[in-house]
Each structure stands twice: as C-alpha cells, then as structure tokens.
Amino acid sequence: DARPLVLLTGAAGxxxxxxxxxxxxxxxxxRNLDMLxxxxxxDAVVADLADREALREAVRGTDAILHLAGISVESTFEKILRxxxxxxxxLYEAAxxxxxxxIVFASSNHAVGATEWPAPGEPPIPVDAPHRPDTxxxxxxxxxEDLAQLYWELHGIETVSIRIGSCFPKPTSVRMxxxxxxxxxxxxxxxxxxxxxxxxxxxxxxxxxxTRTVWDLTSARALGYExxxxxxxxxxxxxxxxxxxxxxxxxxxxxxxxxxxDPPLWRE
Ligand code: 15L
Numbered sequence: 001d002a003r004p005l006v007l008l009t010g011a012a013g014x015x016x017x018x019x020x021x022x023x024x025x026x027x028x029x030x031r032n033l034d035m036l037x038x039x040x041x042x043d044a045v046v047a048d049l050a051d052r053e054a055l056r057e058a059v060r061g062t063d064a065i066l067h068l069a070g071i072s073v074e075s076t077f078e079k080i081l082r083x084x085x086x087x088x089x090x091l092y093e094a095a096x097x098x099x100x101x102x103i104v105f106a107s108s109n110h111a112v113g114a115t116e117w118p119a120p121g122e123p124p125i126p127v128d129a130p131h132r133p134d135t136x137x138x139x140x141x142x143x144x145e146d147l148a149q150l151y152w153e154l155h156g157i158e159t160v161s162i163r164i165g166s167c168f169p170k171p172t173s174v175r176m177x178x179x180x181x182x183x184x185x186x187x188x189x190x191x192x193x194x195x196x197x198x199x200x201x202x203x204x205x206x207x208x209x210x211t212r213t214v215w216d217l218t219s220a221r222a223l224g225y226e227x228x229x230x231x232x233x234x235x236x237x238x239x240x241x242x243x244x245x246x247x248x249x250x251x252x253x254x255x256x257x258x259x260x261x262d263p264p265l266w267r268e
Pocket of ligand 1: 072073108109110164165166167256
C-alpha cells in the first residue's frame with residue numbers, strides 16, 4: 001500500500017471523528033489513537049500520550065502525524081498542563097525518537113483569541129499576529145506552536161500549525177460565520193499541510209473561504225489549500241436568530257469570542 005500512513009491523535013474527538021470519515025478519500029491511511037475507544041475501529045491504539053512505550057509504538061513507521069489530541073476548551077491549568085502541554089511535548093519526543101519528519105498541529109484561534117475583532121474596513125488579522133491567548137487552553141496552543149518551532153530549529157521536524165477557527169458540520173453562531181471551517185475544507189487543509197513540501201514551521205489560519213472572514217488565509221493557500229465552502233448560506237438564519245455581530249459587547253469584541261468572558265469548560 002503506497003498511501004502515506006498518518007497517525008491521527010484524538011481520533012475519537014470532534015474533529016478527529018470528522019477526519020476519520022473524510023481523510024481516506026484524500027489518499028491517506030490512518031492509524032487512530034485516542035484515550036477512549038474509537039467507534040468502528042477495533043485496531044485503534046487506546047492510550048494516553050503519557051504512556052511513552054505505547055506512544056512510540058503508535059508513532060513507529062508512520063509518514064506523518066496529525067495531532068488533534070488534547071483538551072479542546074478551557075480547564076484548570078493542571079489539566080491543560082498534563083493533556084495539552086506535556087502531551088504535545090511527549091508526542092514530539094516520540095516523533096524525534098522514531099524519525100517522523102512531519103507533524104500537523106491543531107492549534108486554535110484561541111492562541112490569539114484576545115486579538116480585537118477587526119472593525120469593518122480594517123485589514124484581516126495576519127498570521128504573524130503576536131500570541132494573545134484568551135484562556136489556559138489558548139496558552140497551551142501557543143506552547144504547541146513554539147514547541148513546533150523549536151523542534152524544527154533543533155531537529156528538522158517540520159510542522160504546520162493550523163489555528164483552527166470552528167470546525168463543525170455547520171456554523172451555529174454569528175461569530176462562527178467568520179471563522180467556520182467546514183469539515184470538507186478541514187480535510188482539504190489537513191491534506192495540504194500533510195503533503196506540501198518544505199514547510200519548516202508554518203503557521204496558518206484554518207477556515208473556509210467565508211464572506212465574513214476576519215483573518216488572512218494567504219499562508220494556508222500557499223500550501224496548496226483551496227477552500228471551497230463559505231458560511232454565507234447560513235448567515236440570514238443565524239442573524240435573524242441572534243442579531244448582527246456587535247463588537248461593543250465584551251463576548252464579541254475579540255477573536256476568541258466568549259472564551260474571553262465565559263469560557264466553555266472541559267467535562268470528563
Ligand atoms: C476551539 O479551539 C475549540 O476547540 C472548539 O470547541 C470551538 O469552541 C472553537 O475553538 C471556536 O472558537 O469556535
């Protein structure tokens with residue numbers, strides 16, 4: 001089988017479940033890893049990233065890693081430290097030990113979530129905007145991006161860090177009209193990030209080609225990503241329900257939306 005073998009961490013999670021469905025059509029074989037059993041895949045590796053031997057074995061022989069595992073919303077610092085900060089470090093160590101040369105890291109808009117929402121007519125948020133996390137969760141994504149940079153400088157392991165907006169089947173808020181990444185575009189972007197040559201450490205924004213976008217997709221497109229979806233068909237109904245986005249409201253004043261004011265909390 002000549003198809004590249006990709007280790008998918010967090011395979012049972014929200015984005016992982018969507019990508020298990022969509023990535024094979026882009027020509028990848030997946031090895032799934034999660035702390036929880038993965039529905040429909042009896043061969044999935046069920047292990048914690050803290051289990052060094054299990055992780056090394058899972059990484060062994062793969063062509064690349066798509067790292068989605070971790071706590072995906074706000075939690076205590078201790079839990080974020082263990083799952084996201086130590087977990088990502090251990091994954092990079094396993095990649096180094098096993099000679100895997102490419103990682104795609106699921107960063108998040110919350111790494112820069114405290115950035116002010118651009119006013120109408122203002123330029124989109126650039127991909128080199130300084131880290132401005134809005135939560136401990138966002139802080140762990142800043143760490144992951146910097147770890148990726150370090151492993152590129154020290155060990156030549158390449159990473160594409162994707163600051164994912166909101167990857168769900170449909171946008172469900174007015175804010176999401178701007179940062180929505182359709183699952184199909186997500187698969188296109190992960191494919192580009194897994195296969196583009198010579199990425200070093202590249203940071204990109206992860207969204208569809210939304211009419212109401214607030215950020216710059218240039219570095220994502222430079223990987224060969226061509227988004228095909230736009231949240232606009234969902235706009236009328238969401239705006240009728242919730243009203244237009246109003247940046248004078250604290251929960252809508254920043255890129256990270258309500259993570260700044262009333263973050264969703266991780267439940268085990
Ligand atoms: C994220 O990083 C979260 O993982 C996801 O659950 C969404 O809340 C998303 O950001 C978002 O900002 O909408």
